[in-house]
Amino acid sequence: MPTPSGPAGVVLDAADGVVVVDESFTDNPYPIYELLRAQRPVTRVRMAMSPPIWLVTRYEDVRAGLADPRLAKDAAKLARILRRAAGLPEDAVGFDMGLHDHMLNSDEPKHTRLRKLVNKAFTGRAIGLLRPRIEAVATELVDAMAARLAAGEKSVDLVEEYAFPLPMTVICEILGVPDDRRRAFGTWSHTMLSAASPHEHLAATEEMGEYLDKLVADKLANPGTDILSEILAPDEDADRLTHGEATAMASLLLVAGHETTVNLIGNGVLALLRNPEQRARLRANPELLPGAVEEFLRLESPVNTGTIRFTDEEVTIGGTTIPAGEVVLLGIGSANRDPDQFERPDELDIGRATRGSIAFGHGIHYCLGAALARIEGEIAFRVLLDRFPAFTLAVEPSETRWHNSILLRGLASLPVGTDG
DSSP states (O other): OOOBOSSTTEEOSOTTSOEEEOTHHHHOOHHHHHHHHHHOSEEEEEETTSOOEEEEOSHHHHHHHHTOTTEEOOHHHHHHHHHHHTTOOTTOTTOOOGGGOSGGGOOTTHHHHHHHHHHTTOOHHHHHTTHHHHHHHHHHHHHHHHHHHHTTOSOEEHIIIIITHHHHHHHHHHHTOOGGGHHHHHHHHHHHHTTOOHHHHHHHHHHHHHHHHHHHHHHHHSOOSSHHHHHHSOOTTSOOOOHHHHHHHHHHHHHHHHHHHHHHHHHHHHHHHHOHHHHHHHHHOGGGHHHHHHHHHHHTOSBSSOSOEEESSOEEETTEEEOTTOEEEEOHHHHTTOTTTSSSTTSOOTTOOOTTOOTTOOGGGOOTTHHHHHHHHHHHHHHHHHHOTTEEESSOGGGOEEOSOSSBOOEEEOEEEEOO
16 A cells, blocks of 8 residues: 655655655645655656656756657647557547647657747747736726725625736737637636546537637738737748647637736735735836846746656656656646745745746747736736735635646635735
């Protein structure tokens, strides 16, 4: 019989050598990460009823793994590996990778071609021009929260009323998605990135795919001034995305373009609520805001583990050999709290030098939208702190709920009130 070792909900010495963790991992993964970094930095892990996967937790190994081409991302190959790991036949439902066949799930040379076709719309200048609109949206949302509190409501859900609609509105506007579909996209996105059942994943993927297929067709026939229309246009070499590539790319931009920023805002606000002295320091020194955003990203990394990779050949990481054809997750959230890289890693320090943080990844898959997320984060916190200098947590800290996802680290809700 396996016996527990370390934090509650963890079994280290299972008979098959697989570390078993329960649902408490999504509530607070950090004690488990600390244990694994010390005892099993590269190990097989099983969560719930899922097949075992390899998890890498030390900073040095995670950062190297993010740039290691032997940890491949080819969508078609990954689908075959996932079917085999689950003991399913080749034609099993729930593993259709069409909507996921984008640059984030591609290796060279395909990745370089796809990224080149998208980069033209995400230059620093283009993103900088969005600042006034982001500020306007943030102000509108804060005004609405303030009105509800002034009308007598004791609290508002900061995730639902602010952290979610701000980046969702921005990414949908720049991609030309109508207002009436934005809430649906949020639901589909949450399902696709959560620990939902294969049936739920498939349903959400199909619904999003059907809509995006029509959206791409419309943009091709009637191009506008939005970024999606620009991405669909041929480049200087007359290369352009195919219809299928464009649909998958639109899915990536919509999902990645809001999910991580939702988590950045929600996680960062919770960190400030838990550390009032740091909030006071930030309000007194607004010039620290860009660095504070980087610290929020490090402390509660919105992407908890890098997106799925697999060993295209036998790979040795941190002295442990992983056979070919194995699924590997790189623990970004663990790496960003590795004491070998950051002093006092579990503490919030808005003045910290966060050089080396891998919250946005590393290597060829470094986040395309990092500049947009940083601008949105800076504006979101500045507007919120200006309007609500004394906002408070409206529930007990133990009552905060996190999304059930190993990939992302984000709050499902964050009820807040204000004392002033």
